[in-house]
Amino acid sequence: MIGSANHRGKLFKAGICSTYAGQSPLQWNYQKNAAAEAVRGLSGVIDVYNKIEVNPRSTAWDIKKRIEDALKRAAEVEAKSMTVDVDGFRKVNSRGV
Structure with missing residues (x-):
């Protein structure tokens, strides 16, 4: 370069x-x-x-935020594919991933 x-x-x-x-x-x-x-x-x-300066495009905080956002999106998608049902007063059923 x-x-x-x-x-x-x-x-x-x-x-x-x-x-x-x-x-x-x-x-x-x-x-x-x-x-x-x-x-x-x-x-x-x-x-x-x-003495060349290196200024990365992203800071550590930017990367942290992007990872957190991606984890939240993945959790939302996964949560949408799950269901929880109550059968009467004693039994709880969960279905999904």
Whole structure:
């Protein structure tokens, strides 16, 4: 991803070390690691200080909310397929999943 149109950056050489700072944050950590590995493989590069920002699309709270919502939807669907009947005053029957 180091050379993609949305994530172009500049390679700065400072003595024997190089730093790559992208112009826009990436969404995945593997992209950050891939950029560091690509620069690390260049001739003459001794070390890489990877200062690329990673801003994921979703936060942990967003993911938590989506999981909870999905569980609620699944429970509602399952509950609709179940029935509970009362036979007289002593017997309760349940049918369904």
